[in-house]
Amino acid sequence: MPESLDLVMTPFLTLLIMSAVSLLAVGPLFHVVEVTMVETTKYLLELPFGLSGLFVGFVWDLIVITGVHHVFNLLEIQLLANEGSNVFNALITGAISAQGAACLAVGIKTKSKKMKALCFPSTVSAFLGIIEPAIFGVNLRYYRPFIFGLIGGAAGGFTAQILGLSASGMAITALPGALLYLDGQILSYFLVHAVSCVVAFSLTYSMGFSDKMLEKK
Template sequence: MASNSEIAKQVIDAIGGEENIQSIAHCATRLRIMVHDHEKVDVEEVEKIEKVKGAFYNSGQYQVIFGTGTVNRIYEEVTKLGVEGSSKSEMKEEAAKQGNAFQRAIRTFGDVFVPIIPAIVATGLFMGLRGLILQEQILALFGLTPDSVPENFVLFTQVLTDTAFIFLPALIAWSTFRVFGGNPVLGIVLGLMLVSPALPNAWDVASGDAEPLKFFGFIPVVGYQSSVLPAFFMGIIGAKFEKRVRKYVPESLDLIVTPFLVLLVMIALGLLVIGPVFHQLEEYIFAGTKFLLELPFGLSGLIIGFFNQIIVITGVHHIFNFLEIQLLNNLGYNPFNPIITAAIAAQGGAALAVGVKTKSKQLKALSFPSAVSAFLGITEPAIFGVTLRYFRPFVMGLIGGGAGGFLASIIGLKATGMAITVLPGTLLYLNGQIFGYLLVNVVGIGVAFVLTYMFGFSDDMLNDSKNKE
């Protein structure tokens, strides 16, 4: 077995040598490499390297999939060999002009939302644990009933589950300012202004317990608890406005004048223009999403479960973060999560079938870890390393995802959070839904496994692949 240092050296050689590497960074599963000359890269040679689960070109970068944990160690060895690394933000700037306008917009959307997802994940887990603890059957084990639970304990759980969503605009405005080069602290303050207690609470207005303020007699002004788009666009405009102001303000006055003007102008725009317009747009998007998820006869799960991983390949799946946050905000639960869980699990089932059926030791060594990665919620190793490479296993995985998604819709599964799926995702279904959730995963994996084993793969496809190379 090759050491991580040897693997790093092999990757550098296959990419065209150190002189061909412009910059290098890594994410949770992939080594991301910007090169000077694309023609010097031997992708087939990269894919033959031990521990490599796939390699492809996307968003101006060669992305080499190693998987969680492994990629960090390979990156360390690459930098030890003298290759200068760069931060992901620096690499994003280098790749920013790659792709069409829609792809760049979605990539930016992902850059904003990815850093705040851990807080949303933790909140979802707290919701699931609260649902478990407050079940009558669980309380009965301690001689309690729902009415006998101390109010202070209930209040404590509300702090854990409500805070991230109440102050979501602050998190989003902070992250957006950071991505667009503004002062993130100004973003936090602007976001907090959107949920100021001096404004009518958005939830109270929605329930009819409060009335919005009327500016100029016709502009409704409310707090924007849990809203996404108003804070997002305030962050974009605010960061650009800040950089423009800073060009004209003398350095001696910058500390005072710039933040004063940014906060004054942006909160006025936010409450009077950006907020009302984009809050209304949010409602339209939510209505469309809800319509799709409420299609009868399990059609929503069938459609979303089948097409989800195709969308993942395009790299525009970050838009789902916004949709899931909207569902949690407005419904208090997330029916999208169990459907995409089935799609993810099914790709793992297809990769597992390839590993079981093939006689190639190298493909077995690639397929089994890729399947495990998918069962932990990360499908890139399975897709780019196994199923999509031979195509038919990928299609069988899509069918399995559609079958599992169909079942999730039929039985009405509802996650308490977002962003974790398959095995880790069980924590979002502790409120009496765990057996239905496990069944959906078993169906997705089982259908994909059986179809792939029977019709989707044979070792003849390995020979075809080698001949093409």
Template sequence: MASNSEIAKQVIESVGGEDNIQSIAHCATRLRIMVHDREQVNVEAVEQIDKVKGAFYNSGQYQIIFGTGTVNRIYEEVTNQGVTGTSKSEMKEETAKQGNAFQRAIRTFGDVFVPIIPVLVATGLFMGLRGLLTQETVLAWFGLVPDDISENFLLFTQVLTDTAFVFLPALVAWSTFRVFGGTPIIGLVLGLMLVSPSLPNAWAVAGGTAEPIYFLGFIPVIGYQGSVLPAFFAGIVGAKFERWCRKRVPEALDLIVTPFLVLLVMIVLSLMVLGPILHLVENWIFSGTLALLGLPFGLSGLIIGFFNQIIVITGVHHIFNFLEIQLLENLGYNPFNPIVTGAIAAQGGAALAVGVKTQSKKLKALAFPSSISAFLGITEPAIFGVNLRYGKPFIMGLIGGGISGFLAAILELKATGMAITVIPGTLLYLNEQIFYYLLVNIVAIGVAFVLTYMFGFSDKDHNINEK
């Protein structure tokens, strides 16, 4: 297998050479390259490069899938060879005019959330571990009961599980300022102001143990612990306002005057206007999601499970992070996760079937790692590298996702956290639900595998020769 340095050189050559590369960046799994002339790109050559799990053009970029960890090393080698890298925010500006308004909005939402996902994943793992350590069944194995657990220990676990959600507006505002060209530290402070302990706690208000502060007799002001939209839009407006100020404030006064004006204007605007309005919108979105999840006879799971991975292709799936956060904040559990985990596992099952059935060594070398990636919760390699490329495996995966989602809804599975699925996701079900969770994943993988193996793929249909 070629070294990372050789792979980087092959990537540069396949996309038309260094002179054809306008900018390059990467996300968790994909190398994103903007080129001057699309005609110079040899997509087939790119797909033949070692470690490449798929390549496609989307949102003004050539996106080459390497997978988690590998993409970081390839990006480093590409930049070491003289190609100028760029931040994703800079690349976002370059692609701002590409795609329709909806695609641009979703892409921006994703740019904001991608840096936050790791801490939410970690928090989900902490929630799973806490669920394990405080589960009556597990404690009984050691001759303990919940009352035997130290209050100090529970307090320590709360620090691990609650911090990211309590200060989520600060994380969102920081990342939004970063994406929209503001000063991230100003965004961070603005977000912290939205959850200031001086304000009525949002959860206490929702629980009826605290009352909002009413300004002018009718504007309710509360803290926004766990909220996303108020911080997101405050970040957009704040970053643009900061850039407006910097163009007009004399340089000698900029260091003092600009942060002062931005924080003063934005906290008033956020608490008095954006917060109350967007908090209402969040409640509507949450109610709509609950309505869909509340459909009878497992219909919610069938619909969400089938369509989830179609949405992943468009990149719109980033908005689901917000929905899961809202579900955890309002319900204390996450019924969306077990439905989605089946959809993800099913794509892995379909890719696994392709790997088992094909006689092509190269396709096997692509399909097996891609299926493992899906079983760890990341489906892009399986979707773009295998299933979608050959068409029918992707459809069989959708069917498996719909059936497993239906089962998850019927069994009323409830995750204790978010952002992790399939094998890592077991940590969110380490209670009496674990066997049902495993059943949902087995059904997803089994259905997709059998359908793909029997009806969804053959080397002959795609003129694949053994090699």
């Protein structure tokens, strides 16, 4: 591109080309992926003996780090419209608090003031339903806390399915998500989070993190 035209033409051509590629190639491809994910999840929700909760609770945080987790809003809308309740929310909510608990374990165990200052706000954010700070800021950086958070999420999802937990709405999880379970399920809801948090916290605190990891980083 000639320098005299660069300021105008480069952004214009970039947007023109990438908009066409997005509309004609990337968009349709990801639409197929999204539909496949939703249909697969609908099938998994029918698995018995807590297997649905075990699997969905484990993989949910893996889906979150890809950024495509909002696709499942379509599934939740379908569940609410067809079933009158949202079992999917119940299976994933423990995975949210589990990452927060793993992050909290790192914050309590470390002697680094800088790490503590990162962990504790990220933990609060996770318990309010936003887990990206805990995942990307702490847990995923040191691998083990993230893995133990996945295990905690699986335990919470398993418990939720065994208890028959099902939300009356969508879009919120963790502590704010309690508003969706005020129809006599609130104790079961907090039990699910207790299981998730205890598993994730105890595993992370006992063998998921040490300050030697900070030195390697």
